[in-house]
Amino acid sequence: MSKLFQNYKRSSIEFVKAEGHNLFDNQGKKYLDFSSGIGVTNLGFNQAVLNQVQEQLQQIWHTPNLYQNSLQEEVAQKLIGDRDYLAFFCNSGAESNEAAIKLARKYTGKTDIISFQNSFHGRTYGAMSATGQTKIQAGFEHLLPGFSYAVYNDLASVKELISDKTAAVMLELVQGEGGVVPADVQFVKALSQLCQEKDILLIVDEVQTGIGRTGSLFAFEQYDIEPDIFTLAKGLANGLPIGAMIGKRKLSSAFGYGSHGTTFGGNKLVLSAASCVLDQMAAEGFLSSVQANALYLKEASEQKLGGLTNVSAIRGLGFLLGIQTSKNLDETVQAARDRGLIILTAGQDVIRLLPPITVSPSEIDQALAVLQDVFA
Numbered sequence: 007m008s009k010l011f012q013n014y015k016r017s018s019i020e021f022v023k024a025e026g027h028n029l030f031d032n033q034g035k036k037y038l039d040f041s042s043g044i045g046v047t048n049l050g051f052n053q054a055v056l057n058q059v060q061e062q063l064q065q066i067w068h069t070p071n072l073y074q075n076s077l078q079e080e081v082a083q084k085l086i087g088d089r090d091y092l093a094f095f096c097n098s099g100a101e102s103n104e105a106a107i108k109l110a111r112k113y114t115g116k117t118d119i120i121s122f123q124n125s126f127h128g129r130t131y132g133a134m135s136a137t138g139q140t141k142i143q144a145g146f147e148h149l150l151p152g153f154s155y156a157v158y159n160d161l162a163s164v165k166e167l168i169s170d171k172t173a174a175v176m177l178e179l180v181q182g183e184g185g186v187v188p189a190d191v192q193f194v195k196a197l198s199q200l201c202q203e204k205d206i207l208l209i210v211d212e213v214q215t216g217i218g219r220t221g222s223l224f225a226f227e228q229y230d231i232e233p234d235i236f237t238l239a240k241g242l243a244n245g246l247p248i249g250a251m252i253g254k255r256k257l258s259s260a261f262g263y264g265s266h267g268t269t270f271g272g273n274k275l276v277l278s279a280a281s282c283v284l285d286q287m288a289a290e291g292f293l294s295s296v297q298a299n300a301l302y303l304k305e306a307s308e309q310k311l312g313g314l315t316n317v318s319a320i321r322g323l324g325f326l327l328g329i330q331t332s333k334n335l336d337e338t339v340q341a342a343r344d345r346g347l348i349i350l351t352a353g354q355d356v357i358r359l360l361p362p363i364t365v366s367p368s369e370i371d372q373a374l375a376v377l378q379d380v381f382a
């Protein structure tokens with residue numbers, strides 16, 4: 007009998023080896039990975055990351071945040087470039103959102119955060135309170151006070167919730183867990199402007215959309231906005247546990263000595279992986295090739311699956327693609343797995359594809375052949 011809490015619905019197979027974009031289970035069966043963990047191994051099982059981490063392991067893998075950490079400075083520089091932001095490193099997406107919520111409250115001296123129905127920001131109390139899904143929150147009351155949930159892509163509903171206590175609005179640019187729903191560009195631009203007019207901070211949760219996933223390093227670049235705070239995790243260290251909260255320099259007065267911290271966050275091993283990930287993404291032509299291949303995945307999916315009676319919509323941004331379907335999701339995931347393809351679900355009725363962003367057109371063809379068979 008398992009000695010683990012049964013808080014995950016686990017498949018009976020176990021992956022024991024990985025190579026590039028493929029996984030191998032303990033029976034030696036090979037799978038094409040169109041999940042990247044859950045949007046984590048964005049570069050697949052990458053030799054350069056492996057080499058870098060092995061090299062760092064030989065030097066030193068942990069130092070406390072009481073000493074200089076040039077790798078944190080290096081990764082912050084690669085993330086921020088010429089923009090006027092500062093970074094804080096932690097261990098996960100939820101932690102990066104906790105940091106964002108704490109910073110927003112302390113800087114503004116206000117308590118309230120507006121997020122969105124159907125959003126997902128993580129499982130800790132702050133992040134869960136920001137998550138607009140009762141099924142995630144049920145049984146864990148009391149949640150943090152001060153959170154309310156606007157309708158996604160509806161500016162009027164945000165306006166209705168704004169008060170003189172509003173510190174920040176927090177949003178995903180594609181609701182990933184909530185069903186792969188992209189935000190409208192006009193909505194996001196108007197929201198950003200509204201926040202500026204009302205002196206409300208805009209927090210963008212890029213935990214799933216960031217690090218090349220949507221075709222740009224950060225999704226907000228495609229929306230032509232500059233959030234006051236944005237958060238990262240998942241793909242940043244390609245599978246090693248990391249989170250980052252990036253905030254405008256003007257907010258730094260609220261995060262002085264002793265205001266916030268972490269034991270493990272930003273350790274050298276994880277940061278060495280992040281540095282290598284960001285170098286690969288900055289290489290000339292890398293992101294344009296991601297964009298081209300993601301477009302190919304979308305167009306080929308529309309062509310091959312779009313006309314099926316059990317598929318009602320195909321939507322997403324870059325390599326975060328959702329196929330809305332009337333088919334049973336668990337059975338669909340299982341049928342794909344039986345045919346050697348690993349996929350995910352999102353929301354109530356969406357199959358979610360999160361392949362490594364380095365996936366090739368021929369691997370996309372291979373995945374779509376399986377999906378055609380499964381959906382037929």
Ligand SMILES: Cc1ncc(COP(=O)(O)O)c(C=O)c1O
Nearest residue numbers: 098099100126127128213214239
């Ligand atoms: C948008 C978003 N925010 C936050 C999180 C939470 O990240 P973590 O599981 O690393 O705490 C997730 C995880 O799926 C996410 O998709």
